[in-house]
Amino acid sequence: MTTIYDVAVIGLGAMGSAALAYLAGRGAKVIGIEAKYPAHALGSSHGDSRLIRLGYFEDPSYVPLLQRAYENWRSLETRLGADILTVTGVLQIGMPDSKIVSGTLKSSALHGLPHLVLDQKSMAERFPAFRLDEGEIGVFDPQGGYIRPEAAIMGYLKLAAADGAVMHFGERVTAVEPSDDGVTILSNEGRYHARKIVVATGAWIAELVPELRGMANPIRQVVAWYQPSDGFVAQPERMPCFLRDEGAEGSYFGFPVIGTDGVKIGRHAHFREAIDPDLENPPVNDADRALLDGFARKRLPSAASVRMKSTTCRYTMLPSEDFLIDAIPHQKNVVICSACSGHGFKFTSVVGEILADLALDGGTSLPVDVFKFERHVS
Numbered sequence: 001m002t003t004i005y006d007v008a009v010i011g012l013g014a015m016g017s018a019a020l021a022y023l024a025g026r027g028a029k030v031i032g033i034e035a036k037y038p039a040h041a042l043g044s045s046h047g048d049s050r051l052i053r054l055g056y057f058e059d060p061s062y063v064p065l066l067q068r069a070y071e072n073w074r075s076l077e078t079r080l081g082a083d084i085l086t087v088t089g090v091l092q093i094g095m096p097d098s099k100i101v102s103g104t105l106k107s108s109a110l111h112g113l114p115h116l117v118l119d120q121k122s123m124a125e126r127f128p129a130f131r132l133d134e135g136e137i138g139v140f141d142p143q144g145g146y147i148r149p150e151a152a153i154m155g156y157l158k159l160a161a162a163d164g165a166v167m168h169f170g171e172r173v174t175a176v177e178p179s180d181d182g183v184t185i186l187s188n189e190g191r192y193h194a195r196k197i198v199v200a201t202g203a204w205i206a207e208l209v210p211e212l213r214g215m216a217n218p219i220r221q222v223v224a225w226y227q228p229s230d231g232f233v234a235q236p237e238r239m240p241c242f243l244r245d246e247g248a249e250g251s252y253f254g255f256p257v258i259g260t261d262g263v264k265i266g267r268h269a270h271f272r273e274a275i276d277p278d279l280e281n282p283p284v285n286d287a288d289r290a291l292l293d294g295f296a297r298k299r300l301p302s303a304a305s306v307r308m309k310s311t312t313c314r315y316t317m318l319p320s321e322d323f324l325i326d327a328i329p330h331q332k333n334v335v336i337c338s339a340c341s342g343h344g345f346k347f348t349s350v351v352g353e354i355l356a357d358l359a360l361d362g363g364t365s366l367p368v369d370v371f372k373f374e375r376h377v378s
């Protein structure tokens with residue numbers, strides 16, 4: 001007899017693994033299908049660390065979702081007995097009228113979030129790793145920090161398994177065929193049936209969701225790790241995670257020394273270089289290294305002195321640089337999730353809950369208007 005699943009989740013990276021855990025936790029009969037293997041390094045969710053912060057400069061409307069994300073990360077840690085989210089504080093540095101600094105201040109004021117404004121002198125005293133230009137300031141978000149992405153994904157998969165989810169790894173979904181009463185899923189291994197599906201295939205999403213072709217665009221991202229020349233200036237106690245607004249040069253993000261790895265640095269969206277998700281990322285090249293080394297020398301001279309390693313990753317950018325989490329119009333059995341634009345990971349713990357709500361209840365009480373399909377299609 002053919003099994004009919006309540007929900008099939010396609011892609012078990014960040015968003016898919018969380019969705020599977022929430023669905024299985026609610027007692028649904030679920031299957032997850034992943035083309036590669038758990039917490040692999042070929043998508044968007046590897047590299048040891050992802051920033052989380054509360055005074056969201058992008059838009060104050062994200063703050064309630066972040067508050068829920070924090071609660072959900074803590075509950076994941078409790079269930080696993082593991083450290084997933086570490087609070088170091090996050091500094092947002094730039095000119096007072098820059099997008100990152102002014103946006104952080106706006107979100108913090110609107111939501112009454114604790115924060116500290118530090119001028120150049122106070123920054124030098126408290127956080128000596130950072131070099132500021134005349135007039136620049138730092139806004140310290142004491143609740144910010146970093147999440148361990150691989151541990152989070154493995155954790156959600158373990159919970160999903162414990163709650164009875166079926167999981168297939170190394171199996172690629174090749175097509176989905178929605179009908180009025182469900183969806184048929186075709187893969188290189190077989191054929192499945194589910195009442196609803198969640199498509200969370202990251203950089204590959206447009207391959208299964210033609211509505212997103214030309215809209216969800218994968219680009220190449222590069223990050224590098226550096227050892228400090230002053231061994232203790234880059235420990236989390238003296239160097240929090242950071243975002244830095246460089247005006248026309250874009251923005252950079254970074255992490256203090258975590259474990260034995262050095263300081264990690266990247267420029268948001270790097271060179272905005274389009275990639276074919278089915279091909280291997282072009283390896284790190286001289287231009288990539290020159291960009292990140294130049295930033296390290298200028299802005300973190302004693303904290304990021306010697307480059308140790310570098311790697312590539314991929315962002316999936318939507319034109320708005322927000323997320324799209326919704327059922328496809330006229331195909332209510334297909335819920336899609338494109339939650340990257342370079343800043344999605346911190347929301348994984350709440351996106352999993354939203355996806356489970358949308359798939360099982362057809363809606364959610366969480367504030368998701370900003371993620372709706374109509375908003376992204378003109």
Ligand SMILES: Cc1cc2nc3c(=O)[nH]c(=O)nc-3n(C[C@H](O)[C@H](O)[C@H](O)COP(=O)(O)OP(=O)(O)OC[C@H]3O[C@@H](n4cnc5c(N)ncnc54)[C@H](O)[C@@H]3O)c2cc1C
Nearest residue numbers: 011013014015035043044051173202313340343344345346
């Ligand atoms: C370098 C870098 C730094 C970042 N920094 C931050 C940060 O500091 N803070 C933050 O909040 N966010 C950050 N982000 C963004 C964040 O990591 C992403 O939003 C998040 O990882 C996206 O998760 P995802 O589930 O959409 O994609 P993924 O985790 O890549 O999952 C998609 C999965 O789908 C699978 N798949 C694809 N096609 C198929 C198919 N046909 N059949 C079956 N499976 C399939 C893939 O193998 C993959 O496992 C960063 C991203 C990068 C790359």
